[in-house]
Each structure stands twice: as structure tokens, then as C-alpha cells.
Amino acid sequence: MTRKKTFLILGLFLFLFPTLSNSQCPEGFNTTMDENGKENCNDVDECNEDDYGLICKENAECRNTVGGYYCYCADGFTSSTKKETFTAASPQTCRDINECVSMKNICPANAECHNSAPYYACICASGFTSSTGVEAFRSGDNVTCNDIDECLDEAICGPNASCNNTEGSYICVCNAGFRLKSGKADFTGNHEQCEDLCKIDQTICGNGTCHHGADGHYCSCHSGFTNYGNKKHRCTExxxxxxxxxxxxxxxxxxxxxxxxxxxxxxxxxxxxxxxxxxxxxxxxxxxxxxxxxxxxxxxxxxxxxxxxxxxxxxxxxxxxxxxxxxxxxxxxxxxxxxxxxxxxxxxxxxxxxxxxxxxxxxxxxxxxxxxxxxxxxxxxxxxxxxxxxxxxxxxxxxxxxxxxxxxxxxxxxxxxxxxxxxxxxxxxxxxxxxxxxxxxxxxxxxxxxxxxxxxxxxxxxxxxxxxxxxxxxxxxxxxxxxxxxxxxxxxxDTEDRFDLKLITWVGLSLSLVCLFFCILTFSMIRSIQSPRTTMHLHLCISLFIANFIFLAGISRTENKVGCAVVAGMLHFFYLSAFCWMCLEGIQLFRMVVLVFNTNFKTAYMMAGGYGVPAVIVAISAMVSHKEYGTDKHCWLSLDLIWSFFGPACVIIIVNIFFFLITAWKLAQKFSSLNPDLDSLQKIKAFTITAVAQLCILGTMWIFGCFQFEKGTIAMTYLFTIFGSLQGVMLFVMHCLLSKQVRDEYQNIASRLFAPRKKTYSEFSYSHSSKPQASKSTQDTGESQI
The missing domain is CATH 2.60.220.50 (Chondroitinase Ac; Chain A, domain 3)
Structure with missing residues (x-):
């Protein structure tokens, strides 16, 4: 019994001994015996498919290491977890890389990129072919895509069209005289064909007939129509x-x-x-x-x-x-x-x-x-x-x-x-x-x-x-x-059409007419004051009287253009005449003081200057621009002709100012000398003062009139209206009321009219014999002292 137990223990030991011996090599190694019976630890190749099969997953490759191994994605694939290596037990997978998206311009010009697993392919676009004849290639293959000349095929565009090669394609253009039914300018392929232009568009010539010629179509226009010498264009009326x-x-x-x-x-x-x-x-x-x-x-x-x-x-x-x-x-x-x-x-x-x-x-x-x-x-x-x-x-x-x-x-x-x-x-x-x-x-x-x-x-x-x-x-x-x-x-x-200005004009001109009428009676009826000087006063007043009367009666009567033009012409004449008589007074004063004393104009000369000069100016103006006499609002000169009045008026004012300055200077010299004829100098002094006053009154009024052509001259408008309408009153005051001799004559006339008495023969004789002597001192000037 004891022996049996001993053999049993020995057998179990012998059985377990090899297992105990193998367990001594680490994982990833196995035990082998050499020739001498010695045991060795050798690496295990896990990637050997014959022994272990496909240890790594799809699209992955295995690499053996000493005592182990690892997996990695094959070329053209990438890890799902972005890790480069992994083991068979890992959940990672390998997915395909789309090089056509991730790598720009990976294919050469005129080539299209097509992705595949695991790589990609470059294929020449339509209209191009590869330089090596291969259908698919990659960037490293040194292949280019060249254009295909489709126009080498003479029948590609069909009849009546020409082929034009383009990069990667071609276009067909209809020959002259032909056109596509669709109306397109060109085409590609055989979907359309060029047809005779005259047949597919019968309205191309408009009002003309279309013909087909060697250089295309041309139009023959019908009667009354033209294409302006260009036979290919439509015929228009x-x-x-x-x-x-x-x-x-x-x-x-x-x-x-x-x-x-x-x-x-x-x-x-x-x-x-x-x-x-x-x-x-x-x-x-x-x-x-x-x-x-x-x-x-x-x-x-x-x-x-x-x-x-x-x-x-x-x-x-x-x-x-x-x-x-x-x-x-x-x-x-x-x-x-x-x-x-x-x-x-x-x-x-x-x-x-x-x-x-x-x-x-x-x-x-x-x-x-x-x-x-x-x-x-x-x-x-x-x-x-x-x-x-x-x-x-x-x-x-x-x-x-x-x-x-x-x-x-x-x-x-x-x-x-x-x-x-x-x-x-x-x-x-x-x-x-x-x-x-x-x-x-x-x-x-x-x-x-x-x-x-x-x-x-x-x-x-x-x-x-x-x-x-x-x-x-x-x-x-x-x-x-x-x-x-x-x-x-x-x-x-224009001057604003204000009621107050109208009122001033009508009242002032009415007063002026009355005063001018008395001035005309005075200078024409009272013989004691009559002289060349008073003759000038008389005709100045007559001119102003007629001008003011026509102004009141016809300045606004524009309904009849001919009548309005006549009114404008008469106003032009008589106002110019007034200025001319003013100019004669200035010249007469200059002649008396500067040249020779007590010299006077002849009556014919005065009439020629006072009425002839303005008549010539008005006649020339009427012949040149008769349409400018009368405007839409007033019977006066239009703005285009207004300077035919203002021009001479300004010249007269300037001339008179020149003469008056010289006269005043000469008078100052004469008064500074011991001249025994002080009475004559005194009369000339009065003559000069009245002339200057007359120029200021009449001349200044028309100077204000020059400012009536722009907006914002209301002050000048009032001054122009007041002076213009009252100039007759001013002349009456200056030449009649301020003249002592005229006042004396008025008193004599008034005394005869309102306090009559019988005169004895001696008084009557004395009155008639002494009056000429009394007035002789003023015969030459017609002015008394102011």
C-alpha cells in the first residue's frame, strides 16, 4: 500500500513537471527545447495568420513586437478614435480617407478626382484626354490632361455652321445668312441646325424683301422706306x-x-x-x-x-x-x-x-x-x-x-x-x-x-x-x-404793382400837370420875363406836360399792340425832349459864363436840339427794333431797348455836370476879382443855382429809375415814383414861386383881377413907360434872384 502511493505520487509529479516548466516563460513567449534538451523562451508571432488568423480588424494591419503585437490602419484609412495603434480587443475601426476632399488640388488641371477605397483616382474631364492614354491615375504618376480638338471632325457642327474649338469643348456658329430657330447665337452638339435667315424670320427686313447672298442676307427696301445705306439692317419709314x-x-x-x-x-x-x-x-x-x-x-x-x-x-x-x-x-x-x-x-x-x-x-x-x-x-x-x-x-x-x-x-x-x-x-x-x-x-x-x-x-x-x-x-x-x-x-x-405807388403816381402827376400848365401860361403870356432862357423853360414844361398826360392816359392800355407801341414811342420822344432842353440850358449857361456874356442860341438851333435830336433817336430805335415798343404790362420800352432812353439821358446828365462844374469854377474866379459889374454876376449866379437845382431834381429822378431792374429796390422805387410824379410841381416852385420877378407879375395880375381901380391918364402912361425899363435888367436871363 505504501509502495502504490509512492508510484502514484511519482507519476503525478512527472505529469505536472512539464507544465510547471512552461509556465516559467512570460506572456507572448513559448518554451522550446534545444539539442541539448535545454528549455528556451521564444517570442510568439501573433500576426502569423496561419497560426492565429486575422487578429486585427478589417482595413487594419498587424505588426508583431517582442512579447506582443499592435494594430494600425492600412494606407488610405484612418482610426475612428484618431489613435495610431490599438489591439484586437479595442473597439476602434478603420475608416476610408476621402482624399478628394481633404487634399486640395490633388489632381492636375482639367482632371476630376474620384474617391475609392482605399485610395482615389484622377480622371480627365470631358473634352480632355490623359497624356499617357490611361484612364485613371494618381498625382504621383506624372500624367497631364490635354484638350481634345473636336473641330477636327468636320461634320461635328453640320452644314451652314463653323466650328470654334474651346478649351475642353467647342461651339458652333451659324454662317452669314443663317440662324438658329431658337434665336441663340451659338450651339453645341446636334440638337439644332442653322437655317436660312430669310426663311425663318420673314420680318428681319421690316418693310423690305430679304435676299440670301454670298456674304449673308441683305434687304431691298420698299418704296418710301430705307435702311440708311446699310443693306443688312431693317427698312424703316x-x-x-x-x-x-x-x-x-x-x-x-x-x-x-x-x-x-x-x-x-x-x-x-x-x-x-x-x-x-x-x-x-x-x-x-x-x-x-x-x-x-x-x-x-x-x-x-x-x-x-x-x-x-x-x-x-x-x-x-x-x-x-x-x-x-x-x-x-x-x-x-x-x-x-x-x-x-x-x-x-x-x-x-x-x-x-x-x-x-x-x-x-x-x-x-x-x-x-x-x-x-x-x-x-x-x-x-x-x-x-x-x-x-x-x-x-x-x-x-x-x-x-x-x-x-x-x-x-x-x-x-x-x-x-x-x-x-x-x-x-x-x-x-x-x-x-x-x-x-x-x-x-x-x-x-x-x-x-x-x-x-x-x-x-x-x-x-x-x-x-x-x-x-x-x-x-x-x-x-x-x-x-x-x-x-x-x-x-x-x-x-419789375416794380411791384402796389396801390400806394399807384396813388402817389396819379396824385403826383395830376398836380404836376396843373403846375406845368401854369408854368406854360407864365412863360408864354408874361412878356416881361420872356427871353431865350424862358423859351427853354417853356419847351421843357411843354415836353413834360405832354409826356405826363400821355403817361396817365395810356401807360396801361396794352390791349391794342399798335396803339401801345405809339404811346411808348411818344413817351420815348417827349421824355428825351425834356432831357435835351435841360442839356440846352446847361450849354447856354456855359456859353454865357465861360465863353461870351449875353450870347444866346438862335430859336431854330434850340428847336433842332430840343426836338430834332430826340426825333432822330426815336426814329432810329423804331426802325431797328419797333417790336420793343410796348410790353405785356406797360406801353413803354422793353428791357432790350430801354438804353435807347437811359443812354442819352445819362449822357446829358454827365454833360451838364461837366458844364456846371466849369461854370462854377469860372464864377468863383470872377467873384474873387474886383469886377464892377456885380449886378450881371449876381444874375449869372442865380442862373447857375437854378440850373443846378433843375438838374438835380430831374436828373436824380432818372438815376433812381436805373435801379428798377433788380429785386429788393423798394426804397429806390419810392424815390423814383415821388420825384418822377412831382417834377412838374418842383419846376413850378423853382422857376415861378421862387422867382421874385414872376411873383411880382403874379401880384400885378392878381391886383388887376381882384382889386380893379380906374387909372388916370398919367398913371397909365407911367405904368407903360416904366415897365420895360424895370424888366430890362432881366431880359437877358429871365431869372430873378432866389
Whole structure:
């Protein structure tokens, strides 16, 4: 029993011994016996698929280490946990990397990137092929994508079209005379084919017949229509109707019948001319000669004629423009200047352009001048016509100008006409900008931009659609939303029509008429004071009396233009006559004191100076500008002619001041010397004082009148009204009441009328014999001491 236990223990020991021996190698190693029977620990290769299978997960690779191993994602994959290594027990997985997203420009030019697992592929885009002929490649393969020239295939675009190679593709363009039904400019592929243009678009020529030629289609226009010499463009109507109505034009402008007939013929020839340039030059030259003829005479006498004139000019310019060769033309005549710019081509012109003349400058957008692109006829013409003297014919038609107060208007620029090839210019997409230079340079007035509107009262200046951009003393810049004939108005401020001023005028002039009447009776009836000097006083009073009477009776009677003009002419004459008699008094004083004492003018000379000179001035003014006699408000001179009165008046005032200064200087010398003839010097002194006082009264009044043409002169207006209306009263006071000799005569007359008594024969004889002696001392001057 004991022996059996011993063998059993020994057997169990022998069985357990190898297990105990193996357990001595660490994990990842196994035990082997060498030749000598010695046990060794060797590394276990966990990555050996034959022994262990796929220990790492899909898309991962295994790497053995001493005593262990680790897993890592294969090339083209990345760990889901971003860890580079892991074991089989780890939950990590390997996911594919999208190189087409993460790596920019990984493929060469003209190639497309396609992602795959585990890598990517570069494939040449459509229209390109690889340089090595392979379909797919990667960046490191040194492969490029080259363009494929599709146009090497002659049939790729089909008939009637040309192929143009492009990078990666091609386009087909229809040959001249052919077009796609879709209206597209080009195509690719065989979805469409080019067809004969004349067949697919029967309206391409408008009012003409389409033909197919070697260089494409061309249009033959029907009668009355034209394509302005460009056979490939639509035929549009050449409207010569304004020239065809010769009867109406001849009645309106009878002096230019031949010109209108020639314009009609030239217009009709434009539809038939194969080389219309000469015809257009002919039309333009005859148009300018017609305008010169009209503006050289008195033809444009009313607004309706002016409207017809503008319509004729604008129509002819619009007809002529398309036939002018680019870049344009310039023509100048006696009364007109035309500058024209022309653009031709299939493309609609764009961008700004400028036309300048001596008196104006036009800035306009070419797209606005061309008009609607759908109806673009292949040309664009812009013309600027400047009239050199038209402002005098159209000055005064201001029915379309809204007045803010009592101001009046006057044209202060040359009139210009603007035309373009665009037929719809009533409301432009972009406004034009017109710069016009002023005729009268002033910064003390307000300027307004206007155009001629034929729809207002038969034709008048209007501000509708125009505004002032900027204005200076030299020029005004206007912005207008339409085209027509334009000008710049200058506002003039008349004296305000106030009741108090009217009252002063009527009361003052009435008193002056009474006083002047007494002055006329005094100087004509009292023989004791009559002399050349009193003759001057007499005719001065007569002139003022008649002028004031006409002023009261007819200054506001403007309903009859002829009568109003006569009233204005008479006022012009008699007021100038009053100044001329004042001038004669100054000259007479100068002759008496400076030259020779006691010398007088002959009566004929005085009459020639007092009435002849103003008659000559009025006659010349009436012949030159008879239309300027009478205005819309008063029967007086218009502002254009006012200096035919103020000019001579200012000259007379200056001359008299000159003479009076010399006279005063000479008198001072004479009084300083011991001259025994003190009585004569005393009379001359009184003569001088009264003359100077007369000049101050009458001259100062008209100086105040010079300030009536601007706003804000109310003080001057009151002074002018008071002095002007009371000048007759002042003359009566100065020449009659302040004259001792005249007062004595008044007393004698009053004593005879109101206290009559019988005289004895001796008293009667003494009175008649002594009176001439008493008055002889004043015979030469007609003045007593003041």
C-alpha cells in the first residue's frame, strides 16, 4: 500500500513537471527545447495568420513586437478614435480617407478626382484626354490632361455652321445668312441646325424683301422706306411728310418756298440713293440756308410759326443724321452752327459722349441716344444746333413758365436744338446735361432752364422736365428728361404793382400837370420875363406836360399792340425832349459864363436840339427794333431797348455836370476879382443855382429809375415814383414861386383881377413907360434872384 502511493505520487509529479516548466516563460513567449534538451523562451508571432488568423480588424494591419503585437490602419484609412495603434480587443475601426476632399488640388488641371477605397483616382474631364492614354491615375504618376480638338471632325457642327474649338469643348456658329430657330447665337452638339435667315424670320427686313447672298442676307427696301445705306439692317419709314405739305409751309414761310421744295426733293432722294452721303450733305446745307433765310428777315413773327420752324428743323436733322459717315460732321452758316456725332455698327453703343460748340455743350449717354435695343437700326446720331440770333424772335413767349412773384423773364442764352436717332425722346431713361453760356453775365439774378413746348398755347417756353443743376455768372447747367429746343431764361424783377405807388403816381402827376400848365401860361403870356432862357423853360414844361398826360392816359392800355407801341414811342420822344432842353440850358449857361456874356442860341438851333435830336433817336430805335415798343404790362420800352432812353439821358446828365462844374469854377474866379459889374454876376449866379437845382431834381429822378431792374429796390422805387410824379410841381416852385420877378407879375395880375381901380391918364402912361425899363435888367436871363 505504501509502495502504490509512492508510484502514484511519482507519476503525478512527472505529469505536472512539464507544465510547471512552461509556465516559467512570460506572456507572448513559448518554451522550446534545444539539442541539448535545454528549455528556451521564444517570442510568439501573433500576426502569423496561419497560426492565429486575422487578429486585427478589417482595413487594419498587424505588426508583431517582442512579447506582443499592435494594430494600425492600412494606407488610405484612418482610426475612428484618431489613435495610431490599438489591439484586437479595442473597439476602434478603420475608416476610408476621402482624399478628394481633404487634399486640395490633388489632381492636375482639367482632371476630376474620384474617391475609392482605399485610395482615389484622377480622371480627365470631358473634352480632355490623359497624356499617357490611361484612364485613371494618381498625382504621383506624372500624367497631364490635354484638350481634345473636336473641330477636327468636320461634320461635328453640320452644314451652314463653323466650328470654334474651346478649351475642353467647342461651339458652333451659324454662317452669314443663317440662324438658329431658337434665336441663340451659338450651339453645341446636334440638337439644332442653322437655317436660312430669310426663311425663318420673314420680318428681319421690316418693310423690305430679304435676299440670301454670298456674304449673308441683305434687304431691298420698299418704296418710301430705307435702311440708311446699310443693306443688312431693317427698312424703316423715311418720313418726308413735313416737306410734302408744301402748301402749308409756303403759306407760313412764303419767302423760302424754293428751299422747302429742294428739301422735299432731297428727302425723297434719300430712299433711292445707293450712296446717300452726298444727298445728306445736300439736305443739311439746304436746311441751314433755309434757317439763315428765315432768321435774316421778319418771318418768325408769332409762336405758331416758331413751333413749325422748330419741328421742321428737328425733323430734317433726324433724317440727315443716319446718312452722315462716322464720326460725324460740322457745318457753320451765318446764323447757325451744327455739330453732329454718328456711330454705326451692329452693337448698341454705350457710354457718355460730349458735343461742344461756342455757346453750348451737350453731355448725353449713347444708349439713350440709340433708343430701344430691340429696334436698334444699326446707327446712332446726335446733333447739336446753335442759333446765333434766334433769341430775339422767341423772347417773350413764357406761357409755360410759372412765375413766383411779379418777375418777368428774358432769354439770356443762345437757343439750341438737340436731336438724336432715338424717336422716343419724350421721357428719356437718363436725363441729358446741357451747359449754355450766358449772353449777359451777372450773378444778381435767377436763371431758369426751359424748352420750347409746342403744346402750350401754340408754342411757348416751359420748365416741365428741366431743372438747373448749377448756375454761375458765366453759364448755367441744365438737366432735362426729354429733347427739344432749349434756352436759359433770366428773371427780371419789375416794380411791384402796389396801390400806394399807384396813388402817389396819379396824385403826383395830376398836380404836376396843373403846375406845368401854369408854368406854360407864365412863360408864354408874361412878356416881361420872356427871353431865350424862358423859351427853354417853356419847351421843357411843354415836353413834360405832354409826356405826363400821355403817361396817365395810356401807360396801361396794352390791349391794342399798335396803339401801345405809339404811346411808348411818344413817351420815348417827349421824355428825351425834356432831357435835351435841360442839356440846352446847361450849354447856354456855359456859353454865357465861360465863353461870351449875353450870347444866346438862335430859336431854330434850340428847336433842332430840343426836338430834332430826340426825333432822330426815336426814329432810329423804331426802325431797328419797333417790336420793343410796348410790353405785356406797360406801353413803354422793353428791357432790350430801354438804353435807347437811359443812354442819352445819362449822357446829358454827365454833360451838364461837366458844364456846371466849369461854370462854377469860372464864377468863383470872377467873384474873387474886383469886377464892377456885380449886378450881371449876381444874375449869372442865380442862373447857375437854378440850373443846378433843375438838374438835380430831374436828373436824380432818372438815376433812381436805373435801379428798377433788380429785386429788393423798394426804397429806390419810392424815390423814383415821388420825384418822377412831382417834377412838374418842383419846376413850378423853382422857376415861378421862387422867382421874385414872376411873383411880382403874379401880384400885378392878381391886383388887376381882384382889386380893379380906374387909372388916370398919367398913371397909365407911367405904368407903360416904366415897365420895360424895370424888366430890362432881366431880359437877358429871365431869372430873378432866389
Amino acid at each position: 423715311l418720313n418726308c411728310d413735313i416737306f410734302k405739305d408744301e402748301t402749308s409751309l409756303e403759306k407760313t414761310f412764303p419767302t423760302v418756298h424754293d428751299h422747302i421744295s429742294h428739301l422735299k426733293k432731297s428727302c425723297l432722294d434719300l430712299t433711292e440713293s445707293e450712296t446717300p452721303k452726298e444727298k445728306s450733305d445736300d439736305l443739311l446745307e439746304f436746311l441751314m440756308s433755309l434757317m439763315d433765310k428765315l432768321m435774316s428777315g421778319e418771318v418768325l413773327t408769332d409762336n405758331k410759326k416758331v413751333s413749325l420752324f422748330f419741328n421742321l428743323v428737328e425733323h430734317a436733322l433726324r433724317l440727315t443724321g443716319p446718312f452722315v459717315s462716322p464720326p460725324g460732321t460740322e457745318k457753320m452758316a451765318e446764323y447757325t452752327e451744327v455739330k453732329m456725332k454718328v456711330y454705326k455698327g451692329s452693337e448698341l453703343p454705350q457710354g457718355p459722349t460730349t458735343i461742344s460748340s461756342e455757346h453750348a455743350k451737350l453731355d448725353i449717354d449713347l444708349e439713350v441716344a440709340a433708343g430701344d435695343p430691340l429696334y436698334y437700326p444699326g446707327f446712332t446720331a446726335v446733333s447739336l444746333l446753335t442759333y446765333k440770333n434766334l433769341e430775339k424772335f422767341v423772347n417773350g413767349h413764357f406761357g409755360g413758365v410759372k412765375r413766383e412773384g411779379n418777375e418777368s423773364y428774358q432769354i439770356n442764352s443762345k437757343v439750341v436744338t438737340i436731336t438724336v436717332s432715338n424717336t422716343n425722346t419724350s421721357h428719356l431713361k437718363e436725363p441729358i446735361r446741357l451747359t449754355v453760356h450766358h449772353l449777359e453775365k451777372t450773378n444778381k439774378t435767377f436763371h431758369t432752364c426751359v424748352f420750347w413746348d409746342s403744346s402750350v398755347e401754340g408754342g411757348a417756353w416751359s420748365t416741365r422736365g428741366c431743372r438747373v443743376v448749377t448756375s454761375s455768372p458765366e453759364y448755367t447747367v441744365c438737366s432735362c428728361e426729354h429733347l427739344s429746343s432749349f434756352a436759359v431764361l433770366m428773371a427780371l424783377y
